[in-house]
Amino acid sequence: MIAAGATVASLLVQQRMDPLDNRILVCHALGITRVGLITQSERMLTEDEAQRLGALLQRRLDGEPVAYIVGQREFFGLPFHVGPAVLIPRPDTELLVELALERLPPSGRVLDMGTGSGAIAVALAHSRRDASVTALDVSPAALDVARGNAALNQATVRFLESDWYGAAQGERFDLIVSNPPYIASGDRHLSEGDLRFEPSGALTDHADGLSALRTIVEGAPPHLEAGCWLLMEHGYDQAEAVRALLAAQGYTEVQSWRDLAGIERVSGGRRP
Ligand code: GLN
Numbered sequence: 438m439i440a441a442g443a444t445v446a447s448l449l450v451q452q453r454m455d456p457l458d459n460r461i462l463v464c465h466a467l468g469i470t471r472v473g474l475i476t477q478s479e480r481m482l483t484e485d486e487a488q489r490l491g492a493l494l495q496r497r498l499d500g501e502p503v504a505y506i507v508g509q510r511e512f513f514g515l516p517f518h519v520g521p522a523v524l525i526p527r528p529d530t531e532l533l534v535e536l537a538l539e540r541l542p543p544s545g546r547v548l549d550m551g552t553g554s555g556a557i558a559v560a561l562a563h564s565r566r567d568a569s570v571t572a573l574d575v576s577p578a579a580l581d582v583a584r585g586n587a588a589l590n591q592a593t594v595r596f597l598e599s600d601w602y603g604a605a606q607g608e609r610f611d612l613i614v615s616n617p618p619y620i621a622s623g624d625r626h627l628s629e630g631d632l633r634f635e636p637s638g639a640l641t642d643h644a645d646g647l648s649a650l651r652t653i654v655e656g657a658p659p660h661l662e663a664g665c666w667l668l669m670e671h672g673y674d675q676a677e678a679v680r681a682l683l684a685a686q687g688y689t690e691v692q693s694w695r696d697l698a699g700i701e702r703v704s705g706g707r708r709p
Contacts, residue, residue, distance in 0.1 A: 439482065439491040445469075446478040454494060458503045465507045466490035502631040513560035517586050522578035524639040525631060526556035529696045530616050533670050533703050534560045536694060537614045540666045541568055545611035548573070548660065550601060550653055553639055555583030555594065557614055562592035571610070573599040576638065601649075602656045611662055615653050616670040621646035647678055654682045661708045668705035676701035 439448070445467070451459045464470060466489045469477060482490070496506050504510040504525045510517055512526035513534055519525050534557055541547055541561070549558040549572040558572035572594050574580050580596050587594045597604045620641040626632055632640055642648040650669055657667050667688065671679050676693040683691045688706030696702035 438494065439487040441484040441487040442481050443487065444478065445474060445480050445482075448482075448490070449474065451494065453498060458497055459494075461503055461507060462493045462497060463490060466493050500630075500633060502634050504631075505634060512554075512556045513564075515560060515563060515590050517554050517556055517559070518582055518589065519554050520582060521634060522576065522636060523554040523582045524616075524635050526554055529698075529702050530557065530670055531560075532694060532696050533557060533614055533616060533668060534564075536668055536703055536705070537561055537612060537666075538564055540668070541565060541612050543567055544569070546609070547571070547612040547614065548605065548608075548610040550613065550615040551575075551617045551639070551649070552583050552596070553579050553616075555586040555596075557616060558583070558594045559586050559590050559592045561614075562587070562594050563590050569595070571595045571597060571605070571608075573597040573601075573604065575600045576636070579636075579639075601652050602660060605660060609660055609662055611665050613653070613657055613661055613665075613667045614669070615649075617649035617653060618642050619646050619650060619670070619672045619675060646672060646675065647682070650675070650679055651682055654679075654686055654688075658686070658708060663709065664707055666705055666707055668703055670703050673700045673702070676704050679704040680706075 448463050467486055493506055502525055504519050510519050510525050513531050517526055544567045546569045552558050552572035552574045558570050562570040577598055580598055584596055618639055618641050622641055622643045680691050683706040687709045689709055691706035693701040693704040
């Protein structure tokens with residue numbers, strides 16, 4: 438589908454591909470930067486490069502997320518390795534990191550539940566060298582990716598293989614954050630776009646969409662110091678339900694915050 442001898446400039450007009458995805462894949466296949474797309478615009482592809490790029494473009498046309506094809510995605514200004522064992526970090530989740538940074542006390546202990554690629558935990562540890570960051574996940578494959586991301590970003594994070602609070606018995610924190618699976622089973626989004634390729638256990642609770650959020654809220658009190666915050670990302674239509682879960686447990690200052698699209702995306706409260 439790509440001919441040897443084609444110029445770099447000619448590759449930028451792929452009709453069937455999103456232009457941004459196309460640029461990312463051309464850079465990846467040729468090992469050049471975005472600047473290289475301009476400075477090397479007249480360079481001609483070798484047979485090898487043409488084959489390599491053709492294969493990458495075909496994977497994208499078959500629906501595979503571009504982040505999995507190149508094995509990387511940026512989050513909070515930092516590079517993260519990603520693969521099919523982890524959810525691809527979303528820009529929406531940066532809101533959760535910002536809210537957490539505002540609420541983490543000096544030298545505070547923070548717990549990230551269901552860390553996946555480690556995006557939240559690594560971003561926190563990278564921004565706050567004074568914090569002690571613990572991140573847990575039930576998936577050993579996800580924890581391998583997350584450990585690699587902590588190393589990649591020179592962030593110190595303690596990782597625990599744990600089914601929610603299971604392996605954190607007796608531990609207490611000054612902040613708990615989570616971006617848990619919150620899509621209800623059977624939701625049509627699960628069979629669309631990138632989500633088809635992401636681990637279902639990171640996306641859906643295989644129930645009403647609230648069961649992981651419920652487990653986190655109800656299990657938090659013995660692990661959270663009084664007056665400290667629990668912050669959770671959730672779906673576009675779950676803010677009210679999550680606030681109700683927090684209120685039912687007696688949390689104070691229960692509220693929700695909007696993402697860049699204006700959708701209530703994170704809710705939280707303080708442990709009484
Ligand atoms: N925000 C993701 C999506 O809707 C879902 C992430 C999650 O379930 N935690 O694609």
